[in-house]
Amino acid sequence: MKTDVLVVGSGIAGASAAIRASEESDVVVVTEATRPDETNTGWAQGGVARRAPDEDADAFVDDVIEAGAGEGDEDAVETLVREGSRVVDDFLVEELGVEFDENGDGFDLAREGGHSNRRILHHGDATGRAVQVALLRRLAESDARVLEGHTALELVGDEGVDGALVVGDGDAFVVEAGATVLATGGIGDVYGRTTNPPGATGDGVAMAALAGAEVEDTEYVQFHPTAHAERGFLLSEALRGEGAVLVDGDGRRFMDAYHEDGELAPRDIVATAVHEVNRDGQAYLDLSPVIDDGFADEFPTAYENLTDEETDSGLVPVAPSEHFLCGGVVVDENGRSSIDRLYAAGETARTGVHGANRLASTSLLEGLTWGLRAGEHAAENAAEPRSVDREPDAFNGDMPEGFVDTKFDRLQKVMWEKAGPVRDEDGLREARVELQRLRGEVKSYARGRLSPELHSLRNAVVVGLLIVEAALENEETVGCHRRVA
Ligand SMILES: Cc1cc2nc3c(=O)[nH]c(=O)nc-3n(C[C@H](O)[C@H](O)[C@H](O)COP(=O)(O)OP(=O)(O)OC[C@H]3O[C@@H](n4cnc5c(N)ncnc54)[C@H](O)[C@@H]3O)c2cc1C
Known part of the structure; x- marks a missing residue:
């Protein structure tokens, strides 16, 4: 074509x-x-x-x-x-x-x-x-x-x-x-x-x-501070704008200790705070200040995604999640x-x-x-399209069962733990070694196969490495890149 x-x-x-x-x-x-x-x-x-x-x-x-x-x-x-x-x-x-x-x-x-x-x-x-x-x-x-x-x-x-x-x-x-x-x-x-x-x-x-x-x-990499901790969907910033607050497992607000604007502090600061609270417990978005008669009309996406138990108690478990590159x-x-x-x-x-x-x-x-x-x-x-001398390879040989899922699990674990909202040099170096290994394992399978899943995996590993390399090189905490060592 x-x-x-x-x-x-x-x-x-x-x-x-x-x-x-x-x-x-x-x-x-x-x-x-x-x-x-x-x-x-x-x-x-x-x-x-x-x-x-x-x-x-x-x-x-x-x-x-x-x-x-x-x-x-x-x-x-x-x-x-x-x-x-x-x-x-x-x-x-x-x-x-x-x-x-x-x-x-x-x-x-x-x-x-x-x-x-x-x-x-x-x-x-x-x-x-x-x-x-x-x-x-x-x-x-x-x-x-x-x-x-x-x-x-x-x-x-x-x-x-x-x-x-x-x-x-x-x-x-x-x-x-x-x-x-x-x-x-x-x-x-x-x-x-x-x-x-x-x-x-x-x-x-x-x-x-x-x-x-x-x-x-x-x-x-921007991490959104308030995604649902189990079901992953986003609880918009507008909820905090309208009065929802962040509390720990004992119901205590914690954002004031991090920033003078409390819940309305910049996203990376709120994300770091929620990440830290979740290390030893669970952070919740307390929606009770905004759950009133108009809630379903004003926030239909949030309303549809919440369970009855969550709208009754107002308490929704939250965690930071990757949001934007x-x-x-x-x-x-x-x-x-x-x-x-x-x-x-x-x-x-x-x-x-x-x-x-x-x-x-x-x-x-x-x-x-x-x-x-x-x-x-x-x-x-646009130039005149050039003829490309490339016959698609037809080789689609078998792969070990669960190959793509297992490698994705490894990639996601190392990226979250070592290159997530908070990073340090040792962790990033370990991530680099693991990702280079993964890249080698995936490359030999991706070559010659026409599987979108396999290519997505290869691409995700390549992007992971690009993130880790850049995060290692930049030793300063700046914007949404948080280096603690
Ligand atoms: C929950 C959520 C809420 C957000 N809220 C806002 C907001 O309120 N305001 C705001 O400005 N931004 C918001 N963002 C960010 C914003 O939505 C995205 O950054 C923006 O939509 C990206 O647009 P895009 O066209 O680059 O990519 P996308 O909209 O993601 O489109 C990518 C397209 O590429 C296709 N594709 C991918 N890989 C391949 C491939 N290999 N071959 C063929 N097709 C491929 C996909 O099928 C898709 O069609 C939000 C993001 C999320 C996830």
Whole structure:
């Protein structure tokens, strides 16, 4: 199959890139997802930040830079705030018709931790679903050919990237492309304990790294402080914003000992506190201050996920969980990576926006802004697709039973224990040895086989190593990277 632009992924970054690119080029979208709830985008809750009507853009810029511990790239942040705010209105609201909640004065703007103003558009507490459904509807109306339930296994091309090897519907084939955009989302499965939907194995980051692209800032992994300790789903920050408090097993509040803002301290501080309490006991989010008659309407996602016992007692066991990778494939203002004809956008990319930590509700904005930019640039500059001399290998020999699951368990255990919310040099060195061993074991099986599960495992191990290497190199505690020794 040949195309001008190949887009891998159909979350906010991939779908935006494909919609924009298809306005002037032939586009193929390869995506594992078959439903809106199979992307991180579909699971986003709080909303999309954009410059409030009454505010100076500089205030929003300052908030993003401050959240990123001063490590962000100012030009990228300016683009995020100025252009991003415009495309939220022009593309999401006008073109796609996403219906954000309104009050009598226009949009009902929410405020979240780290934001100095009310500037977050939302659709109840299920904003991502509304955005994802609208994107997929528009994508289906476009001229892009969308291959759902298909997996990109690896990039192809000798000098630069000329497309990808893809499997799906019992078939394996190469998509030859003049430009390739990777938008494969998050890395939750590298840790196992995660807020991400299953299948988030950082494929794009790993495939790009294996093809020789520059990858940076991978030590900056954001852990959300309040995921359900047993069932993993996210209990949004907005609950704490509305008055929910964190307590230990004896019902004592503990956040005041960590930060003057208590429960509304920055995410990494709350995550560390919950992690420490959980070492010897169990932290709970006490929802009793917010459980009232309006709770089910205001927080329908939380309400649906909680048991009757939890809503009656108000006490929900919580633990930090992997939530977002701030770093990734290094890209410029148009989403171009360091190697020819390869782009990245969304959580796969490192645009420089987040620095060492991400401000709440800015990742949908980033995926949208860079998705559209990458789609436009790729369409305008796509080379003539080159022929790739690569017959997909047909070898799918047996693997030991439980091979993939066992290796994933090993990976996730070592990543959580040694490269989780709190890290030290000895632990990271041990993790590196274990991951190098794992990589060797997996590589020999992945070579020549066309199994998406095996390639996901290989990719997750590669991403794990990128995180550990970067975390070892960066000896400072900064942003969401916490080094204790
Ligand atoms: C529970 C939760 C709540 C969140 N809340 C918010 C919020 O309120 N505001 C905010 O801004 N951000 C939020 N985030 C973060 C945000 O949702 C994500 O960072 C963002 O949606 C990522 O978009 P993306 O397009 O990069 O990836 P995704 O939306 O994850 O899309 C990735 C796509 O790539 C496909 N894919 C992956 N690998 C392959 C492969 N090898 N071959 C083919 N296809 C592949 C997937 O099927 C999917 O279609 C939240 C995240 C979670 C998990």
